[in-house]
Amino acid sequence: MTKIPLKSRVMQKNDEIAGAIREKLKAQRIFCLNMIGSPGSGKTSLLETLFKLFDRKGTCAVIEGDVKTDNDRQRIEKAGVQAVQIETDGACHLNAAQVDKMLTGLALDGVKYLFIENVGNLICPAAYDLGENKRMIVISVAEGEDKPLKYPSAFMRADMVVITKIDLAEYVDVDIETLKNNALSINPKLDLFLTSVKTNTGIDSLMIFLKDSYGRYE
């Protein structure tokens, strides 16, 4: 037995479960986002800031993925939004079966937006469909301009890229236009957002995009 059939059996099973999740969420009119980014790219901070703009926190729910700790679940709950935590205990990505199991732990009545914050890793999560409607790459300017070129798979399979911490650009000698263009050279269809939770930049635009996406989805 070679490694490839084993891998594709695993992926096939994952994709089946992901498809079923997508159907289930569609029936409940829940729009799902899968957030992928490196450790410290600012995924949780972005959610905390975004949630301030929601009048009704009950329309949001979060599945948190981490190798260890439930720090992020606690942070999201402090922001007034329900969250469940998956601790992967070493695994480098979430899979659809884990997400499916976690859905039962959430009170989904009235929820419109389900955010899945994947494990901090720009490589492995890219291969796993979690049943999301949109896939969001979160990348901080502090990571440097060339990261889309170095980790193309994540950008190729994404729908949107949120560039975070743009207030740091001048301190880290990163040209945001170059970073943007590198992302678009990998995937010209990406929706791009420039944000800073510190200066509250770009969060409104992201919110409008989410509401608009929900409108079209419904």
Added chain:
Amino acid sequence: MTKIPLKSRVMQKNDEIAGAIREKLKAQRIFCLNMIGSPGSGKTSLLETLFKLFDRKGTCAVIEGDVKTDNDRQRIEKAGVQAVQIETDGACHLNAAQVDKMLTGLALDGVKYLFIENVGNLICPAAYDLGENKRMIVISVAEGEDKPLKYPSAFMRADMVVITKIDLAEYVDVDIETLKNNALSINPKLDLFLTSVKTNTGIDSLMIFLKDSYGRYE
């Protein structure tokens, strides 16, 4: 067949090759460091800055690992040091067989320090011995204080941690002491270095440590 025996056969084979690399390098008096960190943690910049302190660039060599591009090999060569690139084409870590193969592409005569810059990922590379003498975690302050707690395996299996971009600490609201203490809570034996390539902080201390490590190794 379950997944566990397959995985452990792969790991066993990797460890055997890593052991052979360590013997081979020891015979040539080459000290090897395996650098592990997230995308944009500053691994290549750290090497570029460190190499300025070497009078004889020929005493250093680098094996670069990336999912895609040979940007980093080019950067290292511009710094006057020989380098070879492994493009993993999707794989999330380097393995010992790849390193072993790359050793034949380097002119090792006169080399004392071999740096392996692993793929940008704080999770998967932690499991793979590459035949190194010391394993170095590179983490930027911009990644946040809690990362050692969230990605404990990498810190548990490391010998040293280089905290980079400390000049950014005030802009990202990160307390360096907390970050340090979180790393030490996972592994109290870690040698810790606080650095900034922008202000040239901590690079001298790191250099002294490397020379001292080499002295003991020889």
